[in-house]
Amino acid sequence: MTKIKRRSAVLLIIILLLAAGMGIFLFRYFRDGRHWAAFSANRTAYTDGVLKHGEITDRDGEILLTMEDGTYRYSADTATRLSTLHAVGDRYGNIGTGANIVYRDYLTGYDTVNGLYRSDRKGSVALSIDAGLNRRAWQALNGRKGAVAVCDCDTGEILCMVSSPSFDPESPPDSFDSPEYEGVYINRFLSSAYTPGSIYKLVTAAAALETLPDAMQRTYHCAGSCEIGDDTVNCMGVHGDLSMREALAVSCNCYFAQLAVDVGGKAMKDKADALSLTSSVFMDGVPSTKGNYTLSSEALDTAWSGIGQGQDTVCPAAVLRMMAAIAGKGEAPDLTLLKDGPEGGSAVLLPEKTAETLAELMHNNVVTSYGESLFPGIRAYAKSGTAEVGGGLSPHAWFVGYGEKDGRTLAFVVLVENGGYGSSAAGTVASDVLTAAFDG
Numbered sequence: 001m002t003k004i005k006r007r008s009a010v011l012l013i014i015i016l017l018l019a020a021g022m023g024i025f026l027f028r029y030f031r032d033g034r035h036w037a038a039f040s041a042n043r044t045a046y047t048d049g050v051l052k053h054g055e056i057t058d059r060d061g062e063i064l065l066t067m068e069d070g071t072y073r074y075s076a077d078t079a080t081r082l083s084t085l086h087a088v089g090d091r092y093g094n095i096g097t098g099a100n101i102v103y104r105d106y107l108t109g110y111d112t113v114n115g116l117y118r119s120d121r122k123g124s125v126a127l128s129i130d131a132g133l134n135r136r137a138w139q140a141l142n143g144r145k146g147a148v149a150v151c152d153c154d155t156g157e158i159l160c161m162v163s164s165p166s167f168d169p170e171s172p173p174d175s176f177d178s179p180e181y182e183g184v185y186i187n188r189f190l191s192s193a194y195t196p197g198s199i200y201k202l203v204t205a206a207a208a209l210e211t212l213p214d215a216m217q218r219t220y221h222c223a224g225s226c227e228i229g230d231d232t233v234n235c236m237g238v239h240g241d242l243s244m245r246e247a248l249a250v251s252c253n254c255y256f257a258q259l260a261v262d263v264g265g266k267a268m269k270d271k272a273d274a275l276s277l278t279s280s281v282f283m284d285g286v287p288s289t290k291g292n293y294t295l296s297s298e299a300l301d302t303a304w305s306g307i308g309q310g311q312d313t314v315c316p317a318a319v320l321r322m323m324a325a326i327a328g329k330g331e332a333p334d335l336t337l338l339k340d341g342p343e344g345g346s347a348v349l350l351p352e353k354t355a356e357t358l359a360e361l362m363h364n365n366v367v368t369s370y371g372e373s374l375f376p377g378i379r380a381y382a383k384s385g386t387a388e389v390g391g392g393l394s395p396h397a398w399f400v401g402y403g404e405k406d407g408r409t410l411a412f413v414v415l416v417e418n419g420g421y422g423s424s425a426a427g428t429v430a431s432d433v434l435t436a437a438f439d440g
């Protein structure tokens, strides 16, 4: 009897283990089946590594790409193809952050009951971008290299994302081997890091507001240049004695160079880290390129860092998220390229009081420096940047910020490589795209 009991017990344990194993498998099948089916070696889903089926549209249902039996058909409109290429992806998968790669789990047409074995299967993905807005940004860049992006500060949806140079995927050039196509497969919004120039004065201001109790009251002198130890930092103007509000509006180098030295390199680095400028921000699981802040014991290095002309670099995606955080009283939503995407998270990048002060200063910039006529009918908050890049080349032009209208808040980042002066070169692009974003 004992032997039978023992055998029964062993059998029962085996049955329970099998049931548990099946339970785990089914759980994972329902959770991960879509992902397993999209495995890149699955010949049902891919031909030569290219996804066979699927459809990608913009937020209004405008078709950007249809894939049928491995044949890719892009939008019939040339400007749409050029301006949405980096969002949608190219047919060979060279643009690694394209939607045809990032969302392939959804595009295969997989469903839990039929898997991939349905003749009419075709998954569809609606992106958050507005194709019309992308075309507008593309036209505003007018052939210049750079990046333009706009996001909704409440949802984190990217409404516009353009990277230039681009190419027509329906008639690609014979060769990309010319300066015109330099880095053409890179989505410059997400995968490039640039010298920030004067937009970094917002980081210096934030660090000062949290480090120096009298930050808003203290003044520094600008005589067209200032001495930092035995060295000199030059300014674009001769500004005299300035407060932070005045210094940010005229973008005085002397003010922010001296302020950064008083804040100290450590606090400057901590602020860059807290703002996620030195780490990747994730958009639908895709990491952005990390920016950099090099901590130095030399006051001159800290001074240059305070005006964004040191070793510092920033990725436009991280800058856009920082703008959303300033708009959101310190809290920014996760960025997404999906319309009505899965409920994203959010992160607190700044203390509420700092965010509110920066917002007030950035609005003052628009009123006193750039002109409210740049954003008609919009309450706008902005900072320009002119980032010297050396080598005899024109500086990179930045214009970043956000606008409020009719209860909506939209953040923007514009970078024009070698575009010249920030507010004139990039500011007009920002004006054009933000105005269209609210009106559209």
Ligand SMILES: [Zn+2]
Pocket: 222, 223, 224, 235, 236, 237, 238, 239, 240, 251, 252, 253, 254, 255
């Ligand atoms: Zn100055």
